[in-house]
Amino acid sequence: MISVNAQKLFRIRGGVHPQENKHATAGCRIVDAPIAQRLYIPLQQHIGAPAEPIVRRGMKVLKGDLLANSQGVVSAPVHAPTSGTIHSIGKYPAPHPSGLPVLTITLEPDGEDKWMALPPENSDPLSLEPEAIAGQVAAAGIVGMGGATFPSAVKLNLRKRYRLHTLVINAAECEPYLTCDDQLMREQPDGIIEGIRLIMRALQVTKAIVAIEANKPEACSSMTKAAAAFDEITVMTVPVRYPMGSEKHLVQALTGKETPARALTADLGIVVHNVATANAVHNAVRYGKPLISRVVTVSGGAVNRPGNIHTLIGTPVADLIGLCGGFSEEPARIIGGGPMMGQPLPETRVPIVKGSGGILALTAQEVARKQAMPCIRCGSCVNACPCGLLPLEMASRARIGDFDAAVDFGLMDCISCGSCSYVCPSHIPLVQYFSHAKGALTEQQRRQHKQEEIRRLVEARTERMEALKKAKREAMEKRKKEIAAKKAAEKAAELEKRSQAGA
Amino acid sequence: MSNPGKHGAEITSAPYTHENSSISRTMLLVMIALLPATVHGIYQFGLPALFVFVLTIAACIFFEAICLVIAGKPVRPYLLDGSAVLSGWLLAMTLPPWSPWWLATVGAFLAIVVGKQVFGGIGQNLFNPAMVARVALLIAFPLEMTSWVQPQPLFSADTPGIVDALAITFGGAVPAAYDGVSGATILGYVKSELGQGVPLYDVLADNYDVFGLATGSVAGSMGETSAILILLGGLFLLYKRIISWHIPLSMMLTLTVLASVFHLASPERYPDAIFHLMSGATMLAAFFIATDLVTSPVTYRGQLVFGAGCGALVFVIRTWTTYPEGVAFAVMLMNAMTPLIDHYMQPRIYGRDRKGEPIQYSDDAEITE
Numbered sequence: 024m025i026s027v028n029a030q031k032l033f034r035i036r037g038g039v040h041p042q043e044n045k046h047a048t049a050g051c052r053i054v055d056a057p058i059a060q061r062l063y064i065p066l067q068q069h070i071g072a073p074a075e076p077i078v079r080r081g082m083k084v085l086k087g088d089l090l091a092n093s094q095g096v097v098s099a100p101v102h103a104p105t106s107g108t109i110h111s112i113g114k115y116p117a118p119h120p121s122g123l124p125v126l127t128i129t130l131e132p133d134g135e136d137k138w139m140a141l142p143p144e145n146s147d148p149l150s151l152e153p154e155a156i157a158g159q160v161a162a163a164g165i166v167g168m169g170g171a172t173f174p175s176a177v178k179l180n181l182r183k184r185y186r187l188h189t190l191v192i193n194a195a196e197c198e199p200y201l202t203c204d205d206q207l208m209r210e211q212p213d214g215i216i217e218g219i220r221l222i223m224r225a226l227q228v229t230k231a232i233v234a235i236e237a238n239k240p241e242a243c244s245s246m247t248k249a250a251a252a253f254d255e256i257t258v259m260t261v262p263v264r265y266p267m268g269s270e271k272h273l274v275q276a277l278t279g280k281e282t283p284a285r286a287l288t289a290d291l292g293i294v295v296h297n298v299a300t301a302n303a304v305h306n307a308v309r310y311g312k313p314l315i316s317r318v319v320t321v322s323g324g325a326v327n328r329p330g331n332i333h334t335l336i337g338t339p340v341a342d343l344i345g346l347c348g349g350f351s352e353e354p355a356r357i358i359g360g361g362p363m364m365g366q367p368l369p370e371t372r373v374p375i376v377k378g379s380g381g382i383l384a385l386t387a388q389e390v391a392r393k394q395a396m397p398c399i400r401c402g403s404c405v406n407a408c409p410c411g412l413l414p415l416e417m418a419s420r421a422r423i424g425d426f427d428a429a430v431d432f433g434l435m436d437c438i439s440c441g442s443c444s445y446v447c448p449s450h451i452p453l454v455q456y457f458s459h460a461k462g463a464l465t466e467q468q469r470r471q472h473k474q475e476e477i478r479r480l481v482e483a484r485t486e487r488m489e490a491l492k493k494a495k496r497e498a499m500e501k502r503k504k505e506i507a508a509k510k511a512a513e514k515a516a517e518l519e520k521r522s523q524a525g526a
Numbered sequence: 527m528s529n530p531g532k533h534g535a536e537i538t539s540a541p542y543t544h545e546n547s548s549i550s551r552t553m554l555l556v557m558i559a560l561l562p563a564t565v566h567g568i569y570q571f572g573l574p575a576l577f578v579f580v581l582t583i584a585a586c587i588f589f590e591a592i593c594l595v596i597a598g599k600p601v602r603p604y605l606l607d608g609s610a611v612l613s614g615w616l617l618a619m620t621l622p623p624w625s626p627w628w629l630a631t632v633g634a635f636l637a638i639v640v641g642k643q644v645f646g647g648i649g650q651n652l653f654n655p656a657m658v659a660r661v662a663l664l665i666a667f668p669l670e671m672t673s674w675v676q677p678q679p680l681f682s683a684d685t686p687g688i689v690d691a692l693a694i695t696f697g698g699a700v701p702a703a704y705d706g707v708s709g710a711t712i713l714g715y716v717k718s719e720l721g722q723g724v725p726l727y728d729v730l731a732d733n734y735d736v737f738g739l740a741t742g743s744v745a746g747s748m749g750e751t752s753a754i755l756i757l758l759g760g761l762f763l764l765y766k767r768i769i770s771w772h773i774p775l776s777m778m779l780t781l782t783v784l785a786s787v788f789h790l791a792s793p794e795r796y797p798d799a800i801f802h803l804m805s806g807a808t809m810l811a812a813f814f815i816a817t818d819l820v821t822s823p824v825t826y827r828g829q830l831v832f833g834a835g836c837g838a839l840v841f842v843i844r845t846w847t848t849y850p851e852g853v854a855f856a857v858m859l860m861n862a863m864t865p866l867i868d869h870y871m872q873p874r875i876y877g878r879d880r881k882g883e884p885i886q887y888s889d890d891a892e893i894t895e
Binding site (some may be wrong): 036039041042199236244271273275280281282283284285286290291356358362364365366367382385389390391392393394396398399400401403405406408410411412413415418433436439441445446447448449450452453454455458495 | 539542543544545546547548549551604648650819820824872873878885886
């Protein structure tokens with residue numbers, strides 16, 4: 024029996040205790056950022072197909088207007104974060120380590136910040152049908168705000184394919200430095216709770232658990248207070264251990280059950296949503312407001328005044344750093360997200376997107392990267408791995424290009440949490456080897472798929488040609504026969520004529 | 527692009543934080559843990575022990591540097607990782623304290639060149655370098671490797687002066703004045719007496735001094751003498767999480783169980799568990815040698831098997847072979863087993879059963895609230 028007991032917690036394997044560094048922004052009230060001079064809104068801020076623009080250059084838009092429509096089942100629309108004029112639609116650098124430009128709508132704000140015609144406030148959103156809630160969440164462009172950016176509405180519709188019983192709200196926030204979820208829970212617990220109830224209704228589950236790491240007692244009490252009126256919502260404190268926020272591990276900590284390989288937590292009857300996502304759902308369903316802003320933690324040793332900032336999607340990272348007093352020293356790294364799984368930002372022009380939970384400017388001392396030394400087989404990575412893998416063996420295979428052997432050691436079960444690299448005394452960039460191997464394997468599969476497709480086409484063509492040739496040959500033979508028969512008939516007729524003539 | 531050189535040029539993957547461990551830090555902590563027993567050993571056996579200690583480490587650094595140059599590796603970072611110093615240190619702890627200079631030097635060569643660098647350097651060696659050297663020396667120079675002396679503490683009347691000490695280490699022979707100080711280790715003594723049919727309680731009657739074994743006022747190598755100081759160093763390593771408890775505990779437990787069973791069955795032939803734990807290099811091996819990161823298994827379960835194997839082999843070799851002490855052989859035999867242990871003791875992958883198939887929950891109907 025897979026059940027969620029509100030009292031008991033279970034152990035997860037491995038994990039690490041990175042230095043939290045949350046003190047710099049913990050308790051920092053959320054500050055509204057001013058509207059930037061230009062907003063850069065990428066068409067792909069989510070997993071799945073990029074949105075398709077429906078606006079043209081020079082068009083005037085109001086705050087909340089739809090800018091681009093979702094394409095396909097797994098996709099999400101994007102909306103205007105403020106009122107203004109569409110400056111251009113073109114390529115612009117995205118917050119991705121490659122720094123490659125992606126299709127982006129540039130909006131020039133008019134400074135009025137005027138909302139579109141909003142529907143009247145829905146004072147009883149919980150009376151909506153599950154489909155209606157999921158529909159409004161989809162229309163609001165809400166995606167997983169913990170960083171995974173999977174379109175939330177798709178997850179709300181999981182009840183159609185799985186027998187669900189529990190919603191888990193992921194408020195672990197296990198990444199060091201980040202406090203945006205913490206602060207949101209302290210300041211806006213009622214909105215979050217309503218979002219949770221809406222998600223529960225959409226999923227048709229009767230129980231929700233808000234899982235908060237024990238290092239956030241204020242958030243925990245604020246949420247417990249807000250949830251007091253609702254028996255079906257339990258706030259639980261989970262141990263501080265990275266990667267507690269990995270949804271499969273969080274579910275294991277709560278239920279003692281592992282999600283089977285290649286399956287979803289929904290197989291256990293559980294759906295996990297991020298806490299900031301719940302708040303966005305509340306805003307979308309009660310007020311009809313699309314997802315156009317979020318709270319971002321700006322922190323790191325190289326930032327003058329770290330803080331939690333509520334900012335419009337599309338605001339350049341440089342603006343937020345400026346708002347936080349700029350750099351106190353030249354940062355060794357600027358990261359989007361947390362230090363354990365975040366991605367290096369190629370430059371500070373890139374915009375804040377729906378999945379940006381943190382902007383960190385880290386000093387060389389914080390990054391603490393040293394020259395890589397040979398593996399000494401100490402086994403630290405094996406003990407740190409929350410997935411029961413052998414990172415040292417996977418890396419040694421990936422390093423020499425033997426990707427199949429790396430897969431045999433469990434490469435595809437790796438969640439790239441970085442615990443192994445974090446503890447490696449030889450400073451081997453293990454996660455980098457794994458990312459490289461996964462990328463190469465995907466490419467290899469793509470190529471193999473393409474080759475098979477080509478072979479199939481070629482074979483089909485050959486077959487077609489053969490058939491054609493055969494048909495031709497047959498037709499020819501038929502005609503030959505006909506001609507021969509005709510000739511024979513003519514000859515016979517002539518002979519007969521002659522014989523008649525002769526007679 | 528603005529300033530790609532600063533933030534984007536050498537893009538490496540997350541994480542961008544580290545627990546600040548390093549190989550050199552690990553090695554340094556092990557050396558700190560060895561320090562009390564080392565200082566005590568040098569005090570017990572005088573200046574010759576200090577000379578052997580310094581000479582062994584210096585020779586290890588020398589051979590390491592030469593190998594690094596030949597292999598074309600950067601010398602500085604690899605020398606600074608501290609692994610050569612530690613190998614030399616451990617070897618010095620197992621040599622007779624009054625060894626001649628050439629024994630220490632040949633030992634250093636065997637440890638670094640044969641035991642480590644020919645395999646490809648740090649992390650690549652199958653066997654513990656110090657044990658490779660010790661075993662090779664024991665087979666090649668059995669006389670020198672078993673020439674033990676009774677403690678001649680520094681500052682006491684009997685301790686060799688600087689001239690005598692130099693003569694002992696570098697002179698090629700122990701001066702005649704010290705003829706009387708040689709003595710067997712307790713393990714060697716028991717083995718030879720038992721071999722002549724003397725019952726164990728007669729053998730041990732005058733010579734078994736648990737206090738002496740614990741504090742180190744007995745004949746033996748520096749690492750073999752004070753069980754208590756070695757134990758303290760081991761606990762320090764456990765506290766610092768440089769080693770885990772699995773190998774020391776399973777090794778000592780196995781040795782204890784085997785020794786106790788045989789002792790109870792036949793006390794006149796088999797010494798008890800305390801004797802086995804306190805004598806010889808049991809403690810040194812349990813905390814400092816068998817726990818060598820490179821040559822022991824990577825999983826906790828594997829380490830339990832490894833430790834148990836070491837403990838069993840130590841007992842077997844001490845009890846039924848001609849060698850009075852079996853620690854070096856036991857550790858090396860288990861080193862050879864490590865790849866096999868690692869192969870069979872792999873952890874179970876999250877979401878999969880031991881065979882690697884995705885977990886299946888018996889019945890979907892059971893998934894309820």
